[in-house]
Amino acid sequence: MMSTKKKTKDLILDAAEQLFAVRGFYGVSIRQITSKAEVDPALASYHFGKKQDIFEAVMLRRAEILNRERIQMLDDCIRRAKPNPAPLHEIIDAFTHALLNRSNKGGQGWKSYFAIIAQINNHPELGGVIMSQYFDPLAKKFIAAIHENIPNAKAEDLFWCYHFLSGALTLTFSGTERISKLSDGLCASSDLDAVHERLVPFITAGFKAFENN
Amino acid sequence: MMSTKKKTKDLILDAAEQLFAVRGFYGVSIRQITSKAEVDPALASYHFGKKQDIFEAVMLRRAEILNRERIQMLDDCIRRAKPNPAPLHEIIDAFTHALLNRSNKGGQGWKSYFAIIAQINNHPELGGVIMSQYFDPLAKKFIAAIHENIPNAKAEDLFWCYHFLSGALTLTFSGTERISKLSDGLCASSDLDAVHERLVPFITAGFKAFENN
DNA sequence: CAAAAAATTAAACAAGTGTTGAAATATATT
DNA sequence: AATATATTTCAACACTTGTTTAATTTTTTG
Incomplete structure (x- = not known):
């Protein structure tokens, strides 16, 4: 009934995910993606449409899993x-x-995914729509909690603190090469x-600094 | 004696800076740069060499100014x-x-520059060399202070705290569109x-959380 | 002013870009 | 088994990519 042949679509998404993570949206061509996926170039258009649609498909695949988990954890600890x-x-x-758990133990796919998130987060033109649509509602829920x-x-203070948290998280995901270089073997990358x-x-203390404003 | 005709080089760098800030290294073509600079495409190769060399020239132009200021301020407050x-x-x-001062009052050129820094910081392949070379020594000086x-x-704790600071700073630079959207008019972008x-x-409190470890 | 050096132009290069169309193959449905 | 649908292939499209070459103009130097 449904597409029993879903192999190709995921092959393309996997390859795209890995390449986008390293070189960004514009730094990867459809032919590079389909070549890595060992699939004909035309199949990218056939299954997804435009190049940007591939990118968004890569994002959405894991965003839903992630958000469900995070909301669940928040609701649990509130209850x-x-x-x-x-x-x-x-x-x-x-x-x-x-986020950190999957980035750590979720395998290469999740690592790549978070690297893309980091890029997007710092790249308004590409990430604006997706990030707003999928992560901002969550952010508001957390700020409220x-x-x-x-x-x-003050609400404004908390908003900015959330912003700092987001940045710290983001940079953590973005790759460990520079980090380990700077640390001089101080920590395993x-x-x-x-x-x-x-x-x-660190973040908890940062928030608490605004307890009595 | 020296190149009295430095106009063209800076026209190219200015255009490149602005375009790289919005679409990233791979998202900008040399023809787009030279077209914005109102200059022949071949002049990019003539003055700078490869495309990557243009990018690095854009980075270095402001990095030195910035680092001199920051080290000066650090030394002053230590003294x-x-x-x-x-x-x-x-x-x-x-x-x-x-950083924040120039990002705020330094004009469009500095804004673009910081947007590129944000991209680079989250993009190991491109930013690794430059960032390590120009910013890591500064980072070590600050961590020591x-x-x-x-x-x-513990040194390891401080290293990570620095890392969070860097991320929070970075995301702040990366563009204000998402931020203002999320804030719902809570703050001027x-x-x-x-x-x-x-x-x-926020950051000070975060660091202090590791006072007694 | 004449000679030398630097800067600019215009044209071309091979290679790669995203995307499309029609034919061929595989899969699913009746 | 025969038909209909979904998938895959191959070739080609018009266009852009980074870079180079050689000729020409501008600027600096003697």
Whole structure:
């Protein structure tokens, strides 16, 4: 009934994902993608349409999985804490856990995906639509949860703090080459657990700085 | 004696800067650059060589100005505090002030430049060499200064905190469209003073979370 | 002013770009 | 098995890519 032959579409998406992660949207040609996927170039147009549609398909494939997980974690920790507001560090963790966990243990596909997210996040023209559509609603939910925990903070402050969190997360995903170079062997480049351990308290403390404003 | 005719080179760099900022390295062609500069395409090769050399020339033009300022500010605040370690918030400010100030009041050229920095920072293949060469030494100097202020923190922790700071800064530069969309008119998109006011305490608090580890 | 050097122009290069159309093959449905 | 649908192939399209070459103009130098 449905397409039993879904192999090709995913081959293309996998190849595209990996290449986009390294060289960006404009740095990858359809022929490079289909060549890596070992598939005829015309199949890209046949299955997806324009090049930009391939890019968006790559994004959407994992965005839904991710957002479901993150909302679930947020709702869980809110429910656990009721009737009190959820602890700040748990909220931050709910926001970051699914991302860092998959980036760490999700395999190459997820690594590539996050590298693309990092590019998009810093590239308004391409990422604007998708990011707004899929991540901004989530962001508002999280900011609201945090606001219940730090009621005295001004909404504008929290918005900017969220922004800093987003940037810190993003850069973490974007590749480890520079990082490990700078660290001079101080940390293993693939050790994203180390990030998680430090990001949550760092960000939590940053938010709390606006507790009494 | 020296090249009195430096007009063309800068016309090309200006055009390239602006275009790279919006569409990235691979998204811009030499003909687009020279067309915007109102100059013959062959002049790009004549003055700079390969396309990548244009890109690097764009980067270097402002990197030196920036780094000189930042090191100066750091040295100043260290000297002022002697024999005590410089206050943490002053160190953070020295690290961020030149960037945010120029991004805010430096005109379109600086805005474009920072947008490119943001791309590069999240794009190892292109940014690796330049960023390492020009910004990493500065980073080490700052981390060292911070370590004197928070002597009990582990070097690895501080390294990661620096990393988060870098990410937060980077995303701030990358463009304001998404940000203003998410904020729902909560903040003026061009109001980078607002960033500075909040980024410094946010980051300072984050670092201090590792005071007693 | 004449000679030398630097800068600019116009044309061309081979190679790669995204995308399309019609024919051929494989799969699914009746 | 025969028909209809979905997928794959191959070739070609018009266009853009980065870069180079040689001729020409402009600027600097002696």
